[in-house]
Amino acid sequence: MKPLDPRLVRTADAVRVHLAVSVASGVLLTGLILAQAWLLAYTITGAAEGAGTQTLGWAIAAVAGVAVARAALSYLAETSALHSAARTKSQLRRRLVAHVTGSGRVWTAEPGVDGEAGSPKAGELVTLATRGLDALDDYFARYLPQLVLSAIVPLAVLAVVFWADWISGAVILVTLPLIPVFMALIGMHTQSRTDRQWRLLSRLGGHFLDVVEGLPTLAVFRRAKAQAAVIRRVGEEHRRATMGTLRVAFLSALALELLATLAVALVAVEVGLRLLGGYMDYQTALLVLILAPEAYLPLREVGARFHASMEGVAAAEQVFTELDRTRGAHRRAGGAEAGDRREPEAGARDRREHAPTGGVSPTTGGDIRMEGVGVRYPGRDLPALSGLDLEITAGEHVLLTGPSGAGKTTLLSLLLRLHEPGEGRISVRAPGGDWTPLEDVPAEDWRRGIAWVPQHPYLFDVSVADNIRLGAPDASMERVREAARRAEADAFVSALPEGYGTRLGERGARLSAGQRQRIALARALCRDAPLVLLDEPTAHLDPENAAAVRTAVARLLEGRTAVIVAHDTGWARDVLGAAPRVATLPPRSLERSVAR
CATH class of the missing domain: 3.40.50.300 (P-loop containing nucleotide triphosphate hydrolases)
Known part of the structure; x- marks a missing residue:
């Protein structure tokens, strides 16, 4: 699963704005982290050497100011992230609704063909557009900003530590890549679990809607209890999948915390030994020890936020799959064979889309002519229509x-x-006009x-x-x-x-x-x-x-x-x-x- 789906960036302008804000916030936050570390090291060293408040007063005030600035920046960044998440969810929902109900297309649930996933049922679509996309909040507010910080903060900290003490910088440089490697391994293990959890949630929503709508029929045929048992079974499967994902999330967080702690401890040990031996001054040692955890923190946070945000990412991927399926399904709806619209046969016409004018087309009050019209639904052997010739005058x-x-x-x-013919043509003619293909x-x-x-x-x-x-x-x-x-x-x-x-x-x-x-x-x-x-x-x-x-x-x-x-x-x-x-x-x- 990609950390940042490029389709999200292309589709929702709010994502692009959020990325720009996240990068700017990340740069500012990195500068504040480095400034705070130097100020703390300077203040503590000065206090240890007996400097008074007259000498260190400005540094203490600066430390407090940096802390307040970091808190304010974090608040503003999260507020902006939640606003971007709301806009992105709104844009994705509007696009999904437009593809289901508008833009000349009408959504219909269809089975998958040729190994492709079919379209979701009505209940699954409702779950996708509501509960599913709501999970994008964690992705935008917590995961994506941490992803940006994980690309900026470690490099900046590593550069400063190398400048202050190259040995400590080398230790961090060697141990730092271990965290993303372990994250990738854990992510590959948990992706299938997250996908299965989302599929079960969608299935549960769709089945529950079917049961509620068909409850009178189920009651008459004395099958209501059996369907209740099915819902309990699907709900139990979803519970087990969710708990399994949470177990992996907790274990992965433990593994990343342990790895980061051991890496920081390694830096602390070598710094402490050289400090005792007189090979490093106190202020440099403090600066390295303060900055070392900051190098690992963003990566640890990315790992911790990964599992909480992946449900929203999975829902967004399902939205894009549905949008792509809708476009493909309407091209295939009348095709000669299921799936054959990926490469139209010779003589097949391109399905052109024309912008609506907002008024009634004059052709609806004219003549209609069908010539050799045929329709074959995906996954069915017999055509629904074949070689139909019919003319209707106004x-x-x-x-x-x-x-x-x-x-x-x-x-x-x-x-x-609602569908288009896979073979033949439908033409229309406004009163006093010429014949025009209906698709135009x-x-x-x-x-x-x-x-x-x-x-x-x-x-x-x-x-x-x-x-x-x-x-x-x-x-x-x-x-x-x-x-x-x-x-x-x-x-x-x-x-x-x-x-x-x-x-x-x-x-x-x-x-x-x-x-x-x-x-x-x-x-x-x-x-x-x-x-x-x-x-x-x-x-x-x-x-x-x-x-x-x-x-x-x-x-x-x-x-x-x-x-x-x-x-x-x-x-x-x-x-x-x-x-x-x-x-x-x-x-x-x-x-x-x-x-x-």
Whole structure:
């Protein structure tokens, strides 16, 4: 594990500022250490020779002033370090959140392929962004400053000791490298332990989130106690890993302290013998004895701080791994083979990224054309889509059918820009414009013109109004109410305890499935987007709720381009008309789809 990950320096400007401050503080602190040592040696020698306070008063005051200056400098340096740590954590969290939710990319948990690590689950990602990065405080406030001091103080002390007494300097020069050698040996032994401790903590967080979310299902199937036992087992493994790391940390601290103590004792013995023999004056001996421990102290502190800071470094490395995996996964998402996007095949297009403009792309209200589109997910044998040809004209309503696993949801994910095709191309054309590759349209601008209603819409633990205006944050309350009315949701929302101000609970727990679906439709109506994507909007609903949803869908589709995924096409024909446009996807074992 690197003492200073260069990716941290490149990514967070706070790290660069902190390094500059640490170096400046280290230089000043080194000067104060040398000055204090000389002043102490001068004062003690003068007192031993009978000099009074009139002669030594300035030196005593200077010693006190240096001590105060060292304390103040240490305080300011640690305060600056904690501030830098907070800024760095904030920057890393923002980058992680941006890669998970923004910048045209959408995070999805994926298994590893070709020996690569897969992406973390949601719980592991939460642990990484919170508890994991919080451990960077020790790294910035204690380990990194000591690392800088360990590079400056020993060399400065060694130079002064050589100038004062070359024999003592030679002893320090020989014994000093032993400490970093032992540190490296201990570090190589403990790195795997630290990594395992972090992996177990992430696993524990992810598994606990899974169990909490699935607790009703586990209770029904009488598996709650079994999962509690799994959590206890994982927690016990994490405890043992943590205690093992702490044992090694204590033993390494003991070894480094013992080594440094023996080295200082060796210097003290040879200085004492030469002082008794009259080969060294008292002030020089005192100067060497005061400075000798200072040469080893920064290295000992680095070893002591190493273990406390490595959890944060491991978390930062995991963040960078996730950022790199996110970039690679979106290049591979539709690749012909898992992992083959490292070296694109001949004819494959570079995935270019375009800066968003902040507005709705005019292409979302135009025509869409798919030519030979294919998608293959990493680690899967069969393609999710293969050789798909489909054209959707502006204002057309297309009913997408086919057996389970035929790729209907994958097609919607392509239109949502959650994935990109590994083969073929998707082109779009604004009204009155020319055909443009979809990848040349900024993903954010494209999504601004889409209203999406999934089969299981996600409602957040905020008010009904905030859930409806999710896609239109600036929508007025009148617009929210109108969208709810058109979605057949106004009646039950008004009956809630606080009406549109009622919090819905996690995942909309206060509402039934049909009510959640109508809130999602109200969200789409409030967004007022030119392109509508619906995924099984009436699946698993009772007849009464399904009828309300069908009414709301008919209102939503008026004057818009729409792609509707459905198994039961009867209701869709009622909504779309007697002769809707139907595109049928065959099973994945077939090579091409048929659009009719």
